[in-house]
Amino acid sequence: MKLVVAVICLIGVFDLVSTQATIDFSKEIGSQDVRNAIIGLKVPNESGGSKVKYSISNIKITNFDADQATLSNPSELNYNLKLGGIHLSATADIHVYKDTTIKFFFYKKTVRVNARAKAYVTFGNVHINQGAKVTIGGQGITATPTTCSASIGTAYVKLKGSDGLRKDDLSLF
DSSP: OHHHHHHHHHHHHTTSOSSEEEEEGGGSTTHHHHHHHHHTOOOOOEEEESSSEEEEEEEEEEEEEOSEEEEEEEETTEEEEEEEEEEEEEEEEEEEEEEEEEEETTEEEEEEEEEEEEEEEEEEEEEEEEEEEEEEETTEEEEEEEEEEEEOSEEEEEEEESSOOOGGGGGGO
């Protein structure tokens, strides 16, 4: 919801353009509202896997900057926002585990092998294309997403482990 409000703010910055306008995003008044909305987004936890299970939690966007924004108004209250030159950083907690059975003659025991890490992720030269339909009604102004696409130029991932698995333990995964 914060992002929708931020897009509405950005549309206001562009003074409800009738065709297309391109700006230096970093210098616009509404850009700080968009930046704060993105940094404040609640990103849901992810989990899955079959033999090796994983969970990614506490996902937080820590930085967001964009160089250029283009807002177009193809028809009526339909808007398309293109952000380019985006640099985005995030952190997350990663937990990977597998249940393994150890057999030694008649002895059999199942143990869980765990690995935990803090992930630091940085994306560079990202381009996002977000469409929205603005509705003006009795409850005020609302924006509904219509289309969304993105491309990522570079991605840098740093993992800082916290369970200290030995190299030999990796064969269990």
